[in-house]
Amino acid sequence: MAIVAVCGAFVAPRVSAELWMPSVFGDHMVLQQDARVPVWGTADPGQTVQVEVAGKSGSAKADAQGNWRVDLRDLEDGGPHTMTVTAGNNSRSFSDVLVGEVWVCSGQSNMQWSVSQSADPENEIAAADYPTLRLFHVERETSDTPKRDCNAKWTATTPETITGFSAVAYYFGRELQKLRGVPVGLIHTSWGGTTAEAWTSLPVLEAGPAFEPILDRWDTVINRYPEALEKYQEDRKAWEAERDKARAEGTDVPRAPRAPQGPADPNRPANLYNAMIAPLVPYGIQGAIWYQGESNAGRAYQYRDLLPAMIGNWRDVWDQGRFPFLIVQLANFMERNTEPEESAWAELREAQSMTAAQRGNGLAVIIDIGEADDIHPRNKQDVGRRLAYAAQEVAYRERGFPSSGPIYKSHRVRGGEIELRFDHVHGGLEAAGGGPLKGFTVAPKEGPFVWADARIEGDKVIVSSPSVPNPAAVRYGWANNPDCNLYNAAGLPASPFRTDDRPGVTVDAK
Numbered sequence: 001m002a003i004v005a006v007c008g009a010f011v012a013p014r015v016s017a018e019l020w021m022p023s024v025f026g027d028h029m030v031l032q033q034d035a036r037v038p039v040w041g042t043a044d045p046g047q048t049v050q051v052e053v054a055g056k057s058g059s060a061k062a063d064a065q066g067n068w069r070v071d072l073r074d075l076e077d078g079g080p081h082t083m084t085v086t087a088g089n090n091s092r093s094f095s096d097v098l099v100g101e102v103w104v105c106s107g108q109s110n111m112q113w114s115v116s117q118s119a120d121p122e123n124e125i126a127a128a129d130y131p132t133l134r135l136f137h138v139e140r141e142t143s144d145t146p147k148r149d150c151n152a153k154w155t156a157t158t159p160e161t162i163t164g165f166s167a168v169a170y171y172f173g174r175e176l177q178k179l180r181g182v183p184v185g186l187i188h189t190s191w192g193g194t195t196a197e198a199w200t201s202l203p204v205l206e207a208g209p210a211f212e213p214i215l216d217r218w219d220t221v222i223n224r225y226p227e228a229l230e231k232y233q234e235d236r237k238a239w240e241a242e243r244d245k246a247r248a249e250g251t252d253v254p255r256a257p258r259a260p261q262g263p264a265d266p267n268r269p270a271n272l273y274n275a276m277i278a279p280l281v282p283y284g285i286q287g288a289i290w291y292q293g294e295s296n297a298g299r300a301y302q303y304r305d306l307l308p309a310m311i312g313n314w315r316d317v318w319d320q321g322r323f324p325f326l327i328v329q330l331a332n333f334m335e336r337n338t339e340p341e342e343s344a345w346a347e348l349r350e351a352q353s354m355t356a357a358q359r360g361n362g363l364a365v366i367i368d369i370g371e372a373d374d375i376h377p378r379n380k381q382d383v384g385r386r387l388a389y390a391a392q393e394v395a396y397r398e399r400g401f402p403s404s405g406p407i408y409k410s411h412r413v414r415g416g417e418i419e420l421r422f423d424h425v426h427g428g429l430e431a432a433g434g435g436p437l438k439g440f441t442v443a444p445k446e447g448p449f450v451w452a453d454a455r456i457e458g459d460k461v462i463v464s465s466p467s468v469p470n471p472a473a474v475r476y477g478w479a480n481n482p483d484c485n486l487y488n489a490a491g492l493p494a495s496p497f498r499t500d501d502r503p504g505v506t507v508d509a510k
Contacts, residue, residue, distance in 0.1 A: 118381070
């Protein structure tokens with residue numbers, strides 16, 4: 001049964017006699033199974049548009065601006081099919097269309113990181129023969145207003161198409177297809193070094209008091225841009241003369257001046273939402289995976305509000321309910337400290353955990369696969385695999401599936417020890433390698449955290465220290481690059497956590 005509606009997702013800038021549809025509709029695309037599947041575009045005002053695919057059909061009349069939308073329902077997994085869209089004498093046909101699971105894959109550089117840059121690239125690329133795993137790679141672009149289209153096309157997974165595609169997205173999709181046994185469509189839209197506010201719409205940011213400092217900061221940047229650009233151009237000209245002189249004399253070339261941030265900067269609030277999310281809305285999806293946070297780590301407390309606001313923003317504009325949103329927690333990174341430390345990265349992981357605990361969200365913990373000297377760990381295979389495991393519970397309700405490592409649940413003080421309880425034990429708690437537990441610290445009500453002794457008792461961990469006779473709080477994995485080894489029997493690592501609420505190093509950062 002088709003449900004018919006007029007599309008309000010965008011406003012066409014002009015009325016056109018052509019039957020137009022955005023690039024997210026194309027040959028080799030994947031449509032979402034068992035859900036509402038919007039199909040939209042523009043045609044002559046008042047013209048009836050008919051859509052047919054996989055035995056389902058529907059029609060809608062274009063409004064006064066030429067916008068139309070047809071909602072199809074109850075598509076069953078499989079294919080290939082042909083989609084036909086007809087409006088008067090105009091028609092479009094899309095071939096090799098599959099029905100299965102569609103996921104949006106977004107974030108910053110660790111999501112952008114390609115298969116060719118991940119671990120074991122030659123073998124992974126050579127083995128990338130998955131004809132029903134389809135890829136849609138959104139070209140990077142910015143915009144100060146929401147766009148109605150993006151530059152991308154659907155392709156099947158082959159050694160030729162996978163090389164530059166997101167490694168995390170691909171390994172997630174590959175594992176998901178193994179687990180679900182259906183076609184999978186991956187919409188990859190990411191940009192390295194970007195902040196969460198760039199992926200959030202301006203009205204949402206303007207409505208949140210916590211985001212006022214972000215908007216004020218960028219108002220200042222934009223207002224000063226003409227002057228900053230003029231100075232940069234002068235500095236650039238002077239640098240070019242110095243560069244030419246250095247080359248002629250065989251000396252070191254001085255560092256080039258850096259261009260100022262301006263209206264087209266990818267970190268400007270809403271710039272990436274407008275150009276790389278809005279054109280995808282309201283394409284039918286199962287959910288989204290998100291690997292981002294490094295660029296917001298210095299403002300981790302603010303991220304507690306920002307990430308949920310962005311997720312709510314996406315859910316609102318897609319208008320298909322509280323779709324699953326899976327978050328990759330930041331990996332371990334930077335030099336390992338020998339003493340307990342405060343950490344902006346730990347606080348950002350905490351913000352991610354807090355958001356993941358909200359209904360409809362999930363978490364992939366990768367505290368064990370980072371690299372001290374590289375913010376881009378090469379092991380993207382385990383990242384994708386753990387995201388797929390999280391999807392099994394959050395999206396597909398596979399309750400007995402080992403979808404996560406241990407997650408801190410509660411604690412109680414018992415004499416000179418603190419007893420910790422966890423969810424997602426999945427067969428029991430273990431110390432990786434069979435040695436003693438590492439990564440735990442303990443503190444009194446007032447005073448510093450010190451390294452603690454920790455042992456497993458059934459499904460609990462008992463923490464203590466002879467130097468803290470009256471313990472009040474425990475932390476685990478609370479560092480930029482913690483040495484921690486608590487896992488469950490399914491081989492998945494525990495998420496870092498703390499039981500205290502002392503103000504962190506980013507509490508006042510805006």
